[in-house]
Amino acid sequence: MDLTFSQEQEELRGVVRAFLRDVSPEEEVRRLMETPSGHDPAVWTKMSDQLGLQGLAVPEDLGGAGAGPLEVGIVAEELGRALSGAPFLSTCVLAVQAILAADDPGCSRELLPGIACGVTVATVAFSEPGRPWDSPAEDTAVRHVDGRWLIDGAKELVLDGAHADLILVTARGDQGVGLYAVSGDAPGLTRTLSPALDPTRKLARLEFAGTPAHPVGPGDAGSRILSRTLDHASAALAAEAVGVAQFLLDLVVAHVKDRVQFGRPIGAFQAVQHACANMYVEVESARAAAHHALWSAAANSPELPLAASLAKSCCTDAAMRVATEAIQLLGGIGVTWEHPAHLYFRRAKSSQLLFGDTDQHRDALVRRLDARLTGA
Incomplete structure (x- = not known):
């Protein structure tokens, strides 16, 4: 490759x-x-x-x-x-x-x-209260009444769900779990912004009460669609995390060149140099993992589920470690509201949890590798 x-x-x-x-x-x-x-x-x-x-x-x-x-x-x-x-x-x-x-x-x-x-503006609503991220639909149901599809239930942590014009919802019907399109102004749809650590990324709770919808794809294809979608989303989120980490690395390198203590730029001290070197290794390692996942997606490779979970866990963890080190090297100013470092820290933390936390992705990676080795 x-x-x-x-x-x-x-x-x-x-x-x-x-x-x-x-x-x-x-x-x-x-x-x-x-x-x-x-x-x-x-x-x-x-x-x-x-x-x-x-x-x-x-x-x-x-x-x-x-x-x-x-x-x-x-x-x-x-x-x-x-x-x-x-x-x-x-x-x-x-x-x-x-x-x-x-x-x-x-x-x-x-x-x-x-x-x-x-x-x-569109989004996909699939996460349900108290359910794993990759659970397509347990409590959200769809019914066919008088020629119309109606959805009942609730979804949470829906990315940009409070203002999306089109919402693609996973719901369980007679055929199984399917994907259904719902208009943002559909009757019976209630949208509420959810409080979030990261104020730059908007999440919402959606409630459906006999909300009109129409199917997208076969009525039993929801799990397959969601699995494929989350693989692509995890790869893209991994790439986004690399951008977050790279910005913070550049910010810190500029800071340690300019910040003077004891008559010298703090970047001249060996401990600071080691910390910056570690941040650089984190960023480049994450970049390689993200690019591998993106190339796997572009090639429609059967390796994509493995590459996506690997990239999601590796890159978001790396961004979090870089963000933590950045605040440490920036000193007191790094935790003030006026400085941008804390906003990137919040984005890094939210990315760790979005679409399943790193432990979930590592568990999925182990299961997939075990299935391949055992032929299950």
Whole structure:
């Protein structure tokens, strides 16, 4: 596997980084994190009109760019570096991959063009109170009444769920667990913002009471769709965590060059140099794991479930360790509200838990490896 990016992919990274530098400075991040949606709709429109980011993974015949997980991962990494609250992970990874995995041409034609052109903000609602992240639907039910599909139940920790225009919901019916599309303004849908450690990433609780929906894919394909979607989402989240860690490393290196103690920059002290070297190793190791997962996704490799769980646990843990070390090296200022370090620390911690914590992913990795070795 050739883990190098093409010239076009590196140009995409440069364009996205320059764009985010202009539209997502720290002051804007702080302003937007106090809003219910956490992002600026005008900037979301610019991301579509000027860069076409929302349609990267959407097929060309449906209005997208026909790119793949590598390009999506590059964008996710840069969004993490900028601590952007744009609903890219929910819309362009979770929702797009769920629709593609459903293999329903009619629904793809109906749902994907709106996402590709930046009009539709979408998400996937699958986590239920008291259930594991990868449990598709136990308490959320769908029923067929007078020719209509109606959903009852609740989902929690739904990424960008409070303001999404389209919600893809896993629900259990007579055929098994399926995926169903629900409009954001559907009757019987109640949406409540959830308190979160990371104010830049908006989560919501959704309650369904006879909420109209329509199926996306076969009525028993929900588990398969969710498994595939979470593999892609874990790879993208791993890339985002690399961006978070890289920003903090750059921030600390600049700080230790400028901060003077005992007549010398603190970067001249061996203990500080060792700490920065360890942070660099963490970032580069995480980058390799994330890129391997993205390449596995791009190649549609059977290794993707293993690579995704490995990357999710490795990269989010690395981001957390880098964030902790960064605050230590920044000294007292690193824990003040005015400094950005604590915001990146919060993002790193929330990423550790999103889509299943690192222990869950390591357990899944062990189970999958054991199944392969035993032939089960």
